[in-house]
Amino acid sequence: MARLTSLEDLERYRQEVLARRDPKKPCVTICSGTGCRAYKSEKVAHAFQAELEAKGLAGKVDVRRTGCHGFCERGPIVVMLPEETCYLKVKVEDVPELVAETLVGGKVVERLLYRTDAGEGVVHENDIPFYKHQTRLLFHDNLRIDPTNLDDYLAVGGYGALAKALGSMTPEQVVAEVKKSNLRGRGGAGFPAGVKWETTRNSPGDERYVLVNADEGDPGAYMDRSILEGNPHSVLEGFIIGGYAIGARTGYVYVRQEYPLAVENLIGALDDLHEAGLLGENILGTGFSFEILIYRGAGAFVSGESSALMSSIEGKVGEPRPKYIRTSVKGLFDKPSNLNNVETWANVPLIISRGAEWFAGIGTEGSKGTKVFSLVGKVNNTGLVEVPMGMSLRRIVFDIGGGIREGRAFKAVQTGGPSGGVIPESMLDLPVDFDELTKVGSMMGSGGMIVMDDNTCMPDVAKYFLEFLADESCGKCVPCREGVWQMLQILTRMVKGEGREGDVELLEDLSTTVQDASLCALGQSAPNPVLSSIHYFRDEYRAHVEEKRCPALVCKALTSYWVDPDKCIACGLCKKNCPVGAISGEKKQVHVVDQALCTKCDTCFQVCPPKTRAVTKLSGQPVPKPPEDLAVRAAKGKKG
Numbered sequence: 001m002a003r004l005t006s007l008e009d010l011e012r013y014r015q016e017v018l019a020r021r022d023p024k025k026p027c028v029t030i031c032s033g034t035g036c037r038a039y040k041s042e043k044v045a046h047a048f049q050a051e052l053e054a055k056g057l058a059g060k061v062d063v064r065r066t067g068c069h070g071f072c073e074r075g076p077i078v079v080m081l082p083e084e085t086c087y088l089k090v091k092v093e094d095v096p097e098l099v100a101e102t103l104v105g106g107k108v109v110e111r112l113l114y115r116t117d118a119g120e121g122v123v124h125e126n127d128i129p130f131y132k133h134q135t136r137l138l139f140h141d142n143l144r145i146d147p148t149n150l151d152d153y154l155a156v157g158g159y160g161a162l163a164k165a166l167g168s169m170t171p172e173q174v175v176a177e178v179k180k181s182n183l184r185g186r187g188g189a190g191f192p193a194g195v196k197w198e199t200t201r202n203s204p205g206d207e208r209y210v211l212v213n214a215d216e217g218d219p220g221a222y223m224d225r226s227i228l229e230g231n232p233h234s235v236l237e238g239f240i241i242g243g244y245a246i247g248a249r250t251g252y253v254y255v256r257q258e259y260p261l262a263v264e265n266l267i268g269a270l271d272d273l274h275e276a277g278l279l280g281e282n283i284l285g286t287g288f289s290f291e292i293l294i295y296r297g298a299g300a301f302v303s304g305e306s307s308a309l310m311s312s313i314e315g316k317v318g319e320p321r322p323k324y325i326r327t328s329v330k331g332l333f334d335k336p337s338n339l340n341n342v343e344t345w346a347n348v349p350l351i352i353s354r355g356a357e358w359f360a361g362i363g364t365e366g367s368k369g370t371k372v373f374s375l376v377g378k379v380n381n382t383g384l385v386e387v388p389m390g391m392s393l394r395r396i397v398f399d400i401g402g403g404i405r406e407g408r409a410f411k412a413v414q415t416g417g418p419s420g421g422v423i424p425e426s427m428l429d430l431p432v433d434f435d436e437l438t439k440v441g442s443m444m445g446s447g448g449m450i451v452m453d454d455n456t457c458m459p460d461v462a463k464y465f466l467e468f469l470a471d472e473s474c475g476k477c478v479p480c481r482e483g484v485w486q487m488l489q490i491l492t493r494m495v496k497g498e499g500r501e502g503d504v505e506l507l508e509d510l511s512t513t514v515q516d517a518s519l520c521a522l523g524q525s526a527p528n529p530v531l532s533s534i535h536y537f538r539d540e541y542r543a544h545v546e547e548k549r550c551p552a553l554v555c556k557a558l559t560s561y562w563v564d565p566d567k568c569i570a571c572g573l574c575k576k577n578c579p580v581g582a583i584s585g586e587k588k589q590v591h592v593v594d595q596a597l598c599t600k601c602d603t604c605f606q607v608c609p610p611k612t613r614a615v616t617k618l619s620g621q622p623v624p625k626p627p628e629d630l631a632v633r634a635a636k637g638k639k640g
């Protein structure tokens, strides 16, 4: 494409792109995000191309590979435009039928639609309950954009916000607009972005930097990855606007090496921007010059902390430093530096093009706009959900997430990633925003949301998160390095049935020290899962220590498997499947678990017929002796 040398040039080119496109032309969109690729979406895309070729439809139907739609577990997702017919879990062998029935015949293939609980097929993506309750501002265009095609982004109005900023706003006006929108950083702390921009802009120095934090490290979280993969230009547009507003000539994107597709799409997008004159010297002839460099991080969790991230770019060890002087004053290479995460930058074009007032009209008093969450765990619909700030946890978990798997009971939800906190059922109506989550002992973090059912043991969950954090602690400061490790030792002995009197109180004491004395946010927030779970589930901790009992029947050392002689029908399934031969029993005989051999693998519990449920888990009580008379007492086929 020819280099665009003025704002008018950009608009003229956009109109040319739109004129070349027929919105009524059929288009098969195939989600090609990392999630769908894992389900072989690339093969599905090739199959569509081959089938269209074979049927003489190649020029009449477009095929577009798009970014993530958020409902990755149902991938590959295929949406046929212009009707927006949405098919889930599409396989290569489904392609001929979809072409013949939907593209040629205009009919819907029922079997590949989303099904409601009542068994009804849902034709359009936006009518699927998972999507219906969302407000998708950042993910809205993913369906219409091939992330490797700049024209697609321009066709939905892309780089219009940049043109507006460069053409009709001073840098100070851009900063003021972002301040007025009250956009808060989506990376964790929730600091007002406009305030940080202003500090960086006004800090003394001949050079300043802007940075994208794409070092997404929370287990199970992939919001930033999906935005970068699916719509890299939305982030880059916000980033270039930020560079202009803050007075930077160079920007860095710090992205995880483990995100190859995001890196690939980013590199491709930067090449396209250079060619188009939207990046580099004298952007769109406005005199503003800006360069973007990509830095690949090696995946250390602590490198997401601002000073550690900047050290890593400088070629030093990615360790945090004390922030007596903030990075917005003295950051990368000791210059004023503004770091925001992927999602924060992606909001900027929306704010500039639609205005701060529009943005501030969404959300709550203190938290504006939408937030993308990674909804995972024991919920029926897992995936990325984008909702207005202030939506209740109940609506997110039940209306969007479809409730708890296998009809089990909700127990808690962990928000804010490994350093967040658990929130119990009694607080399901909590409006989710930065301040409300902090008030109840958790935090927004970058948007991880792990749902837990009643089969979850709280000390065990806390131990899981502390294992992660102890592993990821950089070790620079003693309270974090030693404190988190000590807390982990206490939790480990608790779940092993070796908890000591006073352990719960000791955990609380240590938590306070680690919070108060650690150098960076990793240590300061590491005790959150422990403190919040003790706060809301103290009885469960006590049971582990005082009664050597795991109420959720999860901790292996505290749980035994026993066959209830009144229920066993001698079907033999447990004996057949036990991997260590710990179960004995003959025809018409009650089966018996040898406690000395049992490894507590749970297999017998899983295979014992649901109507029978003879295999029982016990905790905090002795295992009853097998009956002397082993003759089966229960009738086969008995209703449970």
Ligand code: SF4
Pocket (backbone or CB within 6 Å): 561, 574, 577, 578, 579, 580, 581, 582, 583, 593, 594, 597, 598, 599, 600, 601, 602, 603, 604, 605
């Ligand atoms: S829990 Fe596993 S090892 Fe123990 S008896 Fe059942 S199947 Fe065998």
Ligand code: SF4
Pocket (backbone or CB within 6 Å): 563, 567, 568, 569, 570, 571, 572, 573, 574, 575, 585, 591, 607, 608, 609, 612, 613, 614, 615
């Ligand atoms: S699977 Fe259940 S019912 Fe069948 S023999 Fe084992 S304990 Fe008895």
Ligand code: FES
Pocket (backbone or CB within 6 Å): 031, 032, 033, 034, 035, 036, 037, 067, 068, 069, 070, 071, 072, 073, 075, 076, 077
């Ligand atoms: S990658 Fe396809 S829906 Fe997420």
